Amino acid sequence: MQYQSQKVAMPYFIAAIGLFTGQILFGLIMGLQYVMGDFLFPAIPFNVARMVHTNLLIVWLLFGFMGAAYYMIPEETESELFSPKLALLMFWIFLVAGALTIVGYLLVPYAGLAQMTFNDLWPTMGREFLEQPLPTKLGIVVVALAFLFNISMTILKGRKTSIALVLLMGLWGLAVFFLFSFYNPSNLVLDKYFWWWTVHLWVEGVWELILGSLLAFVLIKVTGVDREIIEKWLYIIVAMTLITGIIGTGHHYYWIGTPEYWQWFGSVFSALEPIPFFMMTVFAFNMVNRRRREHPNKAATLWALGTGVMAFLGAGVWGFLHTLAPVNFYTHGTQITAAHGHMAFYGAYVMVVLTIISYAMPMMRGRAANSEKAQVMEMWAFWLMTVSIVFITLFLTAAGILQVWLQRVSETPLGFMATQDQVTLFYWLREISGVIFLIGLIVYIASFFVEGETKEAA
Amino acid sequence: MNHPPQPHFVRPCTRIWLVLVVLTAVTYSIGEAGLGGKNVMLFVLAITLIKSQMIASYFMGLRKTSPMWRIIMGSWLVIVGGMIASAYLMGLQ
Amino acid sequence: MSQTFTKSMARNIFFGGSAFFFLLLVALTFDTMQVLPKRDHRENITPAVERGKMVWEKNDCIGCHTLLGEGAYFAPELGNVYKRRGGEFVKSWIKSMPTKVPGRRQMPQFNLTDQELDDMVAFLKWTGEINTSKWPPNIEG
Amino acid sequence: MPTPSITLHNHKPGAPPGDLVIWLFIFAELLAFGIFFGAYAFSRSHHVELYNQSQLLLNRESGAINALVLITSSYFVVRAVAAIKQGFSRECANWIAGAIGLGGVFIVIKLLEFNAKFSAGISLSTNTFYMFYLSLTVFHFMHVILGMVILTAVMLKARRGGYTPEDHTGVETGASYWHMVDLVWIILFPLVYVIR
Numbered sequence: 001m002q003y004q005s006q007k008v009a010m011p012y013f014i015a016a017i018g019l020f021t022g023q024i025l026f027g028l029i030m031g032l033q034y035v036m037g038d039f040l041f042p043a044i045p046f047n048v049a050r051m052v053h054t055n056l057l058i059v060w061l062l063f064g065f066m067g068a069a070y071y072m073i074p075e076e077t078e079s080e081l082f083s084p085k086l087a088l089l090m091f092w093i094f095l096v097a098g099a100l101t102i103v104g105y106l107l108v109p110y111a112g113l114a115q116m117t118f119n120d121l122w123p124t125m126g127r128e129f130l131e132q133p134l135p136t137k138l139g140i141v142v143v144a145l146a147f148l149f150n151i152s153m154t155i156l157k158g159r160k161t162s163i164a165l166v167l168l169m170g171l172w173g174l175a176v177f178f179l180f181s182f183y184n185p186s187n188l189v190l191d192k193y194f195w196w197w198t199v200h201l202w203v204e205g206v207w208e209l210i211l212g213s214l215l216a217f218v219l220i221k222v223t224g225v226d227r228e229i230i231e232k233w234l235y236i237i238v239a240m241t242l243i244t245g246i247i248g249t250g251h252h253y254y255w256i257g258t259p260e261y262w263q264w265f266g267s268v269f270s271a272l273e274p275i276p277f278f279m280m281t282v283f284a285f286n287m288v289n290r291r292r293r294e295h296p297n298k299a300a301t302l303w304a305l306g307t308g309v310m311a312f313l314g315a316g317v318w319g320f321l322h323t324l325a326p327v328n329f330y331t332h333g334t335q336i337t338a339a340h341g342h343m344a345f346y347g348a349y350v351m352v353v354l355t356i357i358s359y360a361m362p363m364m365r366g367r368a369a370n371s372e373k374a375q376v377m378e379m380w381a382f383w384l385m386t387v388s389i390v391f392i393t394l395f396l397t398a399a400g401i402l403q404v405w406l407q408r409v410s411e412t413p414l415g416f417m418a419t420q421d422q423v424t425l426f427y428w429l430r431e432i433s434g435v436i437f438l439i440g441l442i443v444y445i446a447s448f449f450v451e452g453e454t455k456e457a458a
Numbered sequence: 459m460n461h462p463p464q465p466h467f468v469r470p471c472t473r474i475w476l477v478l479v480v481l482t483a484v485t486y487s488i489g490e491a492g493l494g495g496k497n498v499m500l501f502v503l504a505i506t507l508i509k510s511q512m513i514a515s516y517f518m519g520l521r522k523t524s525p526m527w528r529i530i531m532g533s534w535l536v537i538v539g540g541m542i543a544s545a546y547l548m549g550l551q
Numbered sequence: 552m553s554q555t556f557t558k559s560m561a562r563n564i565f566f567g568g569s570a571f572f573f574l575l576l577v578a579l580t581f582d583t584m585q586v587l588p589k590r591d592h593r594e595n596i597t598p599a600v601e602r603g604k605m606v607w608e609k610n611d612c613i614g615c616h617t618l619l620g621e622g623a624y625f626a627p628e629l630g631n632v633y634k635r636r637g638g639e640f641v642k643s644w645i646k647s648m649p650t651k652v653p654g655r656r657q658m659p660q661f662n663l664t665d666q667e668l669d670d671m672v673a674f675l676k677w678t679g680e681i682n683t684s685k686w687p688p689n690i691e692g
Numbered sequence: 693m694p695t696p697s698i699t700l701h702n703h704k705p706g707a708p709p710g711d712l713v714i715w716l717f718i719f720a721e722l723l724a725f726g727i728f729f730g731a732y733a734f735s736r737s738h739h740v741e742l743y744n745q746s747q748l749l750l751n752r753e754s755g756a757i758n759a760l761v762l763i764t765s766s767y768f769v770v771r772a773v774a775a776i777k778q779g780f781s782r783e784c785a786n787w788i789a790g791a792i793g794l795g796g797v798f799i800v801i802k803l804l805e806f807n808a809k810f811s812a813g814i815s816l817s818t819n820t821f822y823m824f825y826l827s828l829t830v831f832h833f834m835h836v837i838l839g840m841v842i843l844t845a846v847m848l849k850a851r852r853g854g855y856t857p858e859d860h861t862g863v864e865t866g867a868s869y870w871h872m873v874d875l876v877w878i879i880l881f882p883l884v885y886v887i888r
Contacts, residue, residue, distance in 0.1 A: 034625070037656030042649065045659045046625050047614025110611040111661065119609065126608025128622055162562065184608075186601040188678055189591040192621065193583070228558055235561035236713060239568045240720065246572040247579075255686035256619045259586045261816045261823045263684070264735075265579065268727045275720060330688060333620030333628060413691045416627035417656075471774070475767040479760060482881075486756035489886035494744070499887050506882045510875055517766050518871045519864075524706030527715075534722055541730040542883060549737030560865075561713055567841075571834060579816075586817045 001363045003074035005081035010364050011091050012067025013357045017445065019060035019098070020350075024438050026053040031431040035424055044106070051105050051131045057345065058129065059098045064353030065174075065210050066090075069151050069167060071360045072217050077158025082150050090146050097139040101132055123184055127191070129199055130181045137181060144175040162231035163220075166238055167213035173206030189257035196252045203349075204245040204273065204315075211352045212238045212280070215307060218359045219284065222301050223291035233283045240276035248273050251323045255332055263325035270323040274316030277348075284308035297362060297369035299378040303355035306386060310347025318343055318393065330408045335400035335423075343393040346385075354444075361448070371452025378447040384440025391433040399426035474516045481505050499546050507539050590682040603674025606667045615658070617692075619683060625656065628692030633679040635690050638672040645671070709773070710865035718872045721835070725876050728831070729883060732824045739820060744888050746821040754805045755885040758798050759877055765794035766874040769843070769867045776850065776860040784863065785850040788843055791870065795840040802833055825884055832876055839873045842866045 001007070030049045032039045040049075070087055074080055081087060104113050110126070117133035119125045124134055132140070148171055155164050180197040216234040220227055250266025253259075284305050295301065318340040322331040331337070358378065362370050369375065407419040414422070485502055514531045515521040521528070587593075607613075612629070613622040619630040632641060645668060649657040663671065708715050736743045772787035809826070816823050846866035849855065855863055 030625075033656070037654055038651075041657040042659055045615075045657070047611045047623065050614050050623050050625070051611065111609045114609045123605060123608060126611050126613065128613045131611060131614075162558065186604055187591060187593050187596060188604065188618075189587060189593075189681060192619070193580075232558040232561045232713070235558065235565045236716065239561070239565035242565070242569040243572050243720075246569070246576050249576065250579075253583075255683045256621070257587070257591045257681040257683055259583055259590065259817050260684055261827070262579075262583075264728075264731055264823065264827070268724065268731060271727060272720070272724060329686060332686065333617040333622070333624065335624055338624055407691050408688045413689045415691050419691075420656075469774075471767060471770045475763065478763045482756065482759045482763065485882050485886055486752065486759075489752050489756075489882075494888040502882050502887055506879055509878050513766065513871055513875045513878060517770050517874070518868055519709045522706075523708045527706075527708050530719060534719075534726060538726045538729050538879065541726075542733045542887075545730070545733030545737045546887070548734070549740045557711075560711070564713075564717060567838065571838065575831075575834070582816050585815070 001366075003080050005084040005087075006071050006074050006360075007364055008081065008084050008087040008091070009067040009071035009360060011088070012063050012070065013361060015091070015095055016060045016063040016067060016353060016357070019056050019063065021441060021445070022102075023053055023056035023060065024434075024441055026050075026056065028431070028434050028438060031427070031434050034420075034427040035431065048105055048110070051110075052102055054129055055105070055131065056102065059094075061349050061353060063094070064349075064357070065171070065214075066094075066147055068210075068214050068353065068356040068360075069147075069171060071356065071364075072167065072214070073151055073154050073164060074158075076161045076164040076217070077155050079154060079158035082153035082157070086146060086150050090143050090150075093139065094143045097136055097143075101136045104133065105131075122182070124182055127181075127184065127195060130195070140178065141175070144171075144178070148172060148175055161227070162234060163213045163216050166209050166216075166234060170206045170209030170211075170213065173209065174202060177201045177206060192256045193253070193258060196249055200249045200252055201246070203344075204248060205242060207349065208241045208245065208276070209238050211307075211311070211348055212241070214352050214356050215280070215284065215304060218300060218304050218355050219287045221359060222295040222297060222304065223287045224293035224295075225287050225290055230287060233279075233287075237276050237279050237283060240279060244269050244272040244275060251325075251328065254325050254328055267324045271320060273323070274312065274320050277312040277316035281308035281312045295369070297359060297375070299370070299375045299382070300355060300359035302379055302382055303351060303358045306382060307347065307351040307355055310343065310351055310386060310389075312347075313390075314340065314343030314345070314347035314393070318397075330404050331400065334403050334408075335396045336404065337400075339393045339396035339400055342396065343389055346389045351386075362454070367454040369454065370447070371450065371454050373452045374447050374450035377443060377450055381440045381444035381447060384443060385437055388433045388437040388440060392430050392437070395426045395430040395433065399423040399430070402426070471516060474512055478509055478512060481509050496547070496550065500543065503539055503543055507535055510535050592677075592680055592682075595677055595680070597673065597677075599670045599673035600677045602667075603670035603672070603677075606663065606671045607674055610661050610663075618678065619681070620686065626658065628687060629675060629678075630681075630683070631679050631687060631690060631692050633672070633676045635692065638676065641672055641675065642668045708868065710868040711861055714865045714868055718868060721872060722876070725828075725832075725880075728824075728828055729879060732828065732883065735820055735824065742819060743821045746819065746825075747885070747888055750825065750885055751805050751808065752885050754801050755881050758801050759881045761794050761798045761801070762874045762877050765791040765798070766871050768794065769870050772850075773860070773863055773867050776855050776863050777857055779857045781850050781853045781855060784855065785847050788847040788850060788863075788866075792840050792843050792847065795836055795843070798836055799833070799840075802829070802836075806830075806833075828880055828884060832873070832880060835873050835876070839866075839870045842869055 026049050029040060029044060030046060030053060033041075033046050033049065070081065104117075108116065110131075113133060114120075114125050117125075117135055119134060122134055124137060125131055130137075151168060151171065155168060177198050180194050183194050185191050212234050216230050219225065220230050247265055247269040250262040251270040253262035253266060285308065288301060288305060322328050322336050322340065362368065370378070402423050403419050406414045406422055407416065485505055488498060488502055511532075514535070515528075518531075520531055607618075612618075615623050615626040617624060617628045617630070620628065636644075645661065645663060648660050651657070768787045768791040772784045772791065775787060776784040806829075809822075814822050814826075816826055843866050846862055849862060
């Protein structure tokens with residue numbers, strides 16, 4: 001660690017891992033509710049568990065992104081953060097607001113929460129992933145603006161690298177497209193159309209800029225490959241991402257009342273969306289193979305390579321699987337979508353945040369890398385979590401294929417619940433994989449507490 | 459200018475250009491004549507692929523590159539041409 | 552040999568390409584906005600439909616159900632539920648929740664008023680009449 | 693060598709002219725257009741009558757003239773590369789200027805064509821044929837504009853004497869992209885305007 005202010009990243013990373021654990025626990029609750037319908041009912045109905053599961057995911061990834069930015073930007077710009085105090089203040093505001101929101105979800109019926117938080121004045125709640133009450137949404141905007149101010153000012157006064165620039169664009173885009181979450185017209189078609197401007201343009205647009213720059217940063221550090229080469233790759237990858245992903249939004253506009261030409265635009269461009277992910281995989285392996293130094297942090301390198309592969313599989317391959325309009329006609333809104341969602345989020349965003357944490361945490365604790373023992377444990381955690389997410393994905397895909405077959409394709413279609421009863425076995429298998437994922441996560445957290453011989457940070 | 463005097467020299471690329479112009483005119487006149495059907499389609503498609511290959515080889519300079527590049531470009535042309543032809547034939551039924 | 556197509560050219564492709572395709576998205580969105588009135592039959596959005604959407608959102612229905620295929624996959628698709636079951640069935644179903652059948656998936660009791668139930672049905676009826684390009688494939692959703 | 697191996701490749705013999713990066717994009721673009729061409733063709737096979745009727749209403753003259761314009765423009769760019777290989781910067785810049793001028797001609801003809809279609813009330817939702825016709829041609833149109841921007845940058849640098857017989861990758865890079873734009877029209881024109 002070369003700059004004192006980088007250390008503000010630490011609480012962000014700790015909070016991220018804490019919320020990650022919460023997300024997994026609620027995932028397991030939901031998984032069980034899939035097979036034991038009345039589990040924890042009426043204390044935690046499924047919709048509440050799901051809201052907590054997905055909102056925690058978004059919030060902890062945001063914590064991870066912010067922590068990553070606070071860690072990377074001083075090193076990239078070669079100057080201290082504009083205001084570490086502001087960063088710390090925002091951390092607490094965001095954490096408290098997030099915690100209050102989750103507590104609100106769990107303790108108050110949703111309609112009551114809407115009542116309490118002035119949803120009637122400006123209705124924005126009750127839409128998938130954007131369930132947050134109005135005050136929380138406004139809080140996110142305030143925190144994001146303060147954060148962006150802090151980062152932008154740091155970049156303005158320091159060295160301007162391509163990695164910092166791409167990261168900054170990604171973060172600004174994140175803030176700008178979030179504004180569409182405040183637009184909720186009474187026309188459902190319009191509502192859905194612009195809802196995707198937040199959701200799609202986040203995860204298949206600007207977030208990928210953040211993903212790319214985090215990965216590029218860690219690769220420079222652990223491989224020692226020339227910055228010029230890595231940054232050129234970064235530009236090519238993010239260019240391809242936006243070139244394919246922006247019009248790729250069309251793959252959400254097949255069946256929601258939008259004109260039919262979207263079936264063509266959506267199919268063609270989202271068929272190309274795997275390309276940037278494939279390039280990312282090639283990029284990661286290529287850079288590691290051309291490494292000019294042996295960085296002691298093997299775990300971080302493993303996470304970086306894993307991000308490339310899993311993002312390609314989850315976002316690229318599983319996305320392509322059901323993105324063509326004629327296929328999507330049958331798979332839209334089934335477990336296939338859930339399968340893709342799990343592997344894509346894990347492979348792209350969870351893993352890249354864990355990559356930067358894996359690289360930065362030892363640095364902030366005053367060493368170049370963790371002890372051999374701690375690293376071995378972290379790598380165990382890597383494999384446990386990664387393999388179990390692969391299995392979750394495979395089981396959900398199997399469940400989805402069966403569901404499509406019985407409920408959509410068949411000459412004598414079964415009803416929704418009758419179909420669900422037929423695929424119970426896969427939901428059980430998914431839940432078992434989920435438990436293994438949790439074990440992996442526990443191993444991961446434990447690896448932070450393993451002592452041993454370490455080298456001082458350079 | 460220090461070009462050596464070559465009064466009757468026509469550059470290869472100029473010849474290519476001329477051929478391309480003529481072939482385009484042929485395509486256009488087929489359209490003007492309102493011709494259609496399988497054989498006409500195959501003829502027009504063949505002209506198109508020849509033109510494309512000429513652009514790729516001579517203008518883009520792929521003929522001087524390693525086989526990999528020529529294979530990529532060639533298979534793109536074959537696949538696109540194949541798709542167009544087979545889709546057309548499907549439409550006849 | 553020095554290169555002219557270096558990082559700065561890759562950056563130009565990034566900026567140019569992003570702007571190029573974002574403009575294309577804006578243009579297509581503009582066209583979509585022109586076409587939508589023909590497909591979403593917005594002239595039928597009555598105050599009841601508007602209130603029904605609010606009821607839908609305030610109870611986080613999307614947390615279990617899908618609506619036009621978007622949402623959670625825990626409970627049935629409701630975009631076509633009006634056609635599948637009819638308005639009266641939907642109302643009595645919501646009122647009789649939860650079933651409390653052991654081991655079965657449970658839907659909470661939301662204590663909706665008669666007015667809210669009517670609004671919800673109006674919203675679901677309107678939603679079912681959006682032109683969704685023939686999706687879902689069959690009535691089971 | 694101040695910055696060794698900046699780029700992805702160092703002009704190995706057998707590599708295509710221009711920087712490797714542009715070839716990555718050329719093939720990505722060709723892939724996108726290829727998928728669109730295939731989609732057009734297969735969609736046509738389901739609506740042969742509709743396509744044949746709608747095609748009659750297209751302006752084949754403007755399509756053909758534009759094909760000739762682009763072919764000639766491509767030829768100019770070939771001459772520009774040949775010129776810079778012999779060290780004639782001025783001549784190279786002039787050929788490129790000619791190519792850009794022809795690009796402008798293409799754009800004007802295309803705009804007239806679009807104008808006629810739009811004022812006839814044709815839009816993306818008129819029918820599937822027009823959806824493809826407009827998508828493909830507008831998409832290609834935007835590539836022409838992009839290609840002209842690239843060529844302009846190359847021309848300005850050539851005019852300043854920024855290229856030499858030993859170092860003219862920039863010219864070849866711009867040229868390769870421009871040929872791609874030409875190549876796409878070479879296929880698009882017969883596919884959409886002629887084959888029936």
